[in-house]
Amino acid sequence: MKEKRNAADIVWTLFLLIWTVSILFPLIWVFYESLKTNREFFQDVWKLPQVMNWINYEKAWQGYGIGQAMINTVYYVGFSTLIGTFLTAINAYILTRLEFKGRKLLWAAIMLSLFLPGINALVPQYILMRDLNLTNSLTGLIVLDSLGESAFFLMMLSGFMLSLPKELEESGYMDGASIFQVFFRIILPLSTAGIVTVAIFKILGLYNNFLSPFIYLSDPVKYTIGVAMYQASIMMQYKADWVTLFAGLMITLLPLVFMYVLLQRSIMEGATLGAVKG
Amino acid sequence: MRASQGLGPHPTLERKGKDILTEMLIKERRLGNGWRKKEKVQKLVFILIGLIPAFGGYVLFTLYPNLLSVYYSLLDWNGINAKRFVGLQNFIYMFQDTYVWRALWHNLIYMITIPPLVILISLLLAYLLTSKNYKGNSIFKVIFFFPNVLSTVAISLLWAFIYDGTFGLLNAGLKIIGVDIGNFYWLGEKSTAIWATIPPSVWGMVGFYFVIFMNAMTTIPKSLYEAATLEGANHMNKLFQITIPLIMPIIRVAALFLMLGVFKGFENIMILTNGGPSGSTDVIGLYMFNIAFGGGSQSYGYASAIGMLLFVVMVGAKLIIDKFTANRSAEF
Incomplete structure (x- = not known):
């Protein structure tokens, strides 16, 4: 059905374009400013750089400690995702496909977390971490963020695992396989798609996590990328080194852009799936 | 896609006892009593290994601090000095x-x-x-x-x-x-x-x-x-x-x-x-x-x-x- 184009249509199209520009332009702007010298930037914020000053990226990587922060972030995100995703997978299986006493009670206790806002527990959690000697340590952060139950991810995966036919496990047992073999050889491979989605979301969430690294890490050498950028922006108030900060922000965004371009389909689907259940 | 999925009882787990019984009978016949026992122990070990780190972490880092926050709200404490109980004064x-x-x-x-x-x-x-x-x-x-x-x-x-x-x-x-x-x-x-x-x-x-x-x-x-x-x-x-x-x-x-x-x-x-x-x-x-x-x-x-x-x-x-x-x- 073809409709006539009228004034209202033009307004709507304009609205779409304005929103698109509001998202893309600031990012593009920061990118090309990051290639200027500070002098060029102070003179005119619109002009394109005359020479590409990739040196700003080197300065940000070393001077602002973005390089070290990136290594810390990879360590923190990598291990937390690996351990966390594995535990989520095994727990989703245990809590949804195995029969044992107390299963429902455990499930209810985990669902309770949907009611806890979390913010009121920040102080006691900090004291606990301090008493356990886990503060100011990336490994401590990994412990905090990978051991635990996430109602959201469990529901995401359990839906997946419930759709697998029961006969698969039964035939495994018939052939004399142990429960370990059934889980690792049959259930895990068949749930790969769901597990990958969980892992993607863990990576995004951990990479963007700011509050707990900010609370728990006090040594600048241990900062993750978010904390390092925040501290750099505070330092900037005294140094007026804008272009390097721009370069730092671009470095921070790069992994996210890369992941988003590659995986936008599953990210968009998974995110809205979470909204239904979370 | 139903929102309630995952929250309620799971259909596969809610199977009739009769099904489970026949299934067990088949297994007994095939594997004999010794196998059955070993299987049970394995299942228990599997459940414990899987649950303890995750659920333990959840209790320790989520539930316990939430409970503790109630107690802390009744204290006058800066984290270093001795805790002093002050009742509802903070509130x-x-x-x-x-x-x-x-x-x-x-x-x-x-x-x-x-x-x-x-x-x-x-x-x-x-x-x-x-x-x-x-x-x-x-x-x-x-x-x-x-x-x-x-x-x-x-x-x-x-x-x-x-x-x-x-x-x-x-x-x-x-x-x-x-x-x-x-x-x-x-x-x-x-x-x-x-x-x-x-x-x-x-x-x-x-x-x-x-x-x-x-x-x-x-x-x-x-x-x-x-x-x-x-x-x-x-x-x-x-x-x-x-x-x-x-x-x-x-x-x-x-x-x-x-x-x-x-x-x-x-x-x-x-x-x-x-x-x-x-x-x-x-x-x-x-x-x-x-x-x-x-x-x-x-x-x-x-x-x-x-x-x-x-x-x-x-x-x-x-x-x-x-x-x-x-x-x-x-x-x-």
Whole structure:
């Protein structure tokens, strides 16, 4: 059905374009400013750089400690995702496909977390971490963020695992396989798609996590990328080194852009799936 | 996709006892009693190995601190000195603390501005993309969702650059269209700071709700719109008389979730202004955070008392949400 184009249509199209520009332009702007010298930037914020000053990226990587922060972030995100995703997978299986006493009670206790806002527990959690000697340590952060139950991810995966036919496990047992073999050889491979989605979301969430690294890490050498950028922006108030900060922000965004371009389909689907259940 | 899935009893686990019995008989016959016992032990070991790290961590790092926060809220304690039990004194002080009320007032401002803006913009964008076949619809979708994967730090820094008085994008843009307001620091002036912190939040959240609304809108049958067009309805009529009423349950849930998120969120404010200038953007979460972790003297007891206030408000609101969503659990 073809409709006539009228004034209202033009307004709507304009609205779409304005929103698109509001998202893309600031990012593009920061990118090309990051290639200027500070002098060029102070003179005119619109002009394109005359020479590409990739040196700003080197300065940000070393001077602002973005390089070290990136290594810390990879360590923190990598291990937390690996351990966390594995535990989520095994727990989703245990809590949804195995029969044992107390299963429902455990499930209810985990669902309770949907009611806890979390913010009121920040102080006691900090004291606990301090008493356990886990503060100011990336490994401590990994412990905090990978051991635990996430109602959201469990529901995401359990839906997946419930759709697998029961006969698969039964035939495994018939052939004399142990429960370990059934889980690792049959259930895990068949749930790969769901597990990958969980892992993607863990990576995004951990990479963007700011509050707990900010609370728990006090040594600048241990900062993750978010904390390092925040501290750099505070330092900037005294140094007026804008272009390097721009370069730092671009470095921070790069992994996210890369992941988003590659995986936008599953990210968009998974995110809205979470909204239904979370 | 049903929202209730995963919450209720699981169909496969609710199988009739008869099935399980026959299954067991088959296994007994095949494997004999010794095998059966070994299998049981293996299952127990598997369950323990799988559950202990995750559930133990959950109890230790989530449930226990939540319980402890009740106790801490009754203490006068700075984390170093000996704990002193003071009963409800923290709460009495809290209700007399003008900074608490000021912060709550700012929370209220955010709660009545950000959710409506997010919902309005995402509804419009979703409607435009579903009702018309623009070239590159999917590209729009990908771009609109993008801010949702950015961290609060990245979004806040980006907007700090936009708002900067001397070199910011906003003032430079205004100059181009002929509005020269000099080196006005949007985040540095008491009169504008709170309003300037709203757009970054809206900008960061629209993408998510846009996709949710768009998914909901694609389930509305095309024939409804066609009939309306034949009767001479324009886009505004269709949006307000067909689309919005049909996805109202989802809009309502979205509004409540947004309000809750805005109420407890404070990272963006912390990075943009840290509550300043002179407290004009302070929110309750940030006030609590700064009492506990900010510079100066710490008061874990008082911070926990404010945490309890947040807890009560959030849980109360959650219960209300569940009541709202129970009748029709948002089938997106």
